Amino acid sequence: MNILVFLDSFNPENIxxxxxxxxxxxxxxxxxxxxxxxxxxxxxxxxxAGLLSDTEYLDTNIALLITLLIIAAVSGSMVGYLTGRWAGVYLANKKDSLFFKKKYLDLTQAFYQKHGMMAFILGRFLPVVRTFVTILAGMVKIDFPKFLIFNFLGASIWILTMVLSGHFLGQAFPQITTYLEIIVVGMILVSAIPVVITWLKNRNLLAKD
Incomplete structure (x- = not known):
């Protein structure tokens, strides 16, 4: 399969x-x-999803859409926590592969050490970190009720912010759907900036040690 075709299949609009x-x-x-x-x-x-809600592409009421997305995000995070709890030693010693990089876990740990429990809220807005921070929570055995609260808050704030931003923008400027590809590329680039900065800072700290 052509790599461009593969990547295009993960285009948010196509999904x-x-x-x-x-x-x-x-x-x-x-x-x-x-x-x-x-x-x-x-x-x-x-x-x-917010931009296309209540349209022919995603015929779902915005309130129901947000509720279902929060449930999905919280449920996924619970799986991440349990994975870290039960398979933490395995992941910590696992060799790099196509779907796992030890540096991503190190990056998330540095982010958590800096922000504490707020990492479960702030980390939701950072690619890679939002995946591994819940796994890390299980690995370090964070108190489960405490994790549950911050996990729910982080998921809710993340989804409300992203979905409603798209929804209200689409309501205000209906023709903006014409520029979906440009919007997606721009969002990917912007969301990657904090991750790159955190990774560079972490690498510099390790180099000094």
Whole structure:
């Protein structure tokens, strides 16, 4: 399969138009707690979902859409926590592969050490970190009720922010759907900036040690 065709299949617009609500929920579930889901386009997918809600492409009421997405994100994070709890030693010693990179876990740990429990809220807006932070929570055995509260808050704030931003923008400027590809590329680039900065800072700290 041509690599460009493969990558295009993960275009948020295509995912929503051809996969509908079911695929949308599965991807959000996977990206928020299954370690091989870090490459999925969560931010842009949520934004486009809000933009296309109540349309022929995603005929779902915005309130119901947000509720289902929060459930999917929280459920995915629970799987991530349990994965870290039960398989933490295995993951810590696991060799790099196509779907797992030890550096992603190190990056998330540095982010958690800096922000504490707020990492479960702030980290939702960072690709890679939002996938591994819940796994890390299980690995370090964070108190489960405490994790549950911050996990729910993080998922709710993330989804409300991204989905409603897209929804209100689409309501205000209906013709904006013409520029979906440009919007998606822009969001991916912007969301990657904090991750790159955090990774560079972490690498510099390790080099000094």
């Amino acid at each position: 929503i138009q051809y996969g509908g609500l079911t695929l949308l929920l599965i991807i959000i579930f996977a990206e928020t707690g299954v370690f091989f889901g870090f490459f999925l386009p969560g931010d842009s997918l949520l934004f486009i």
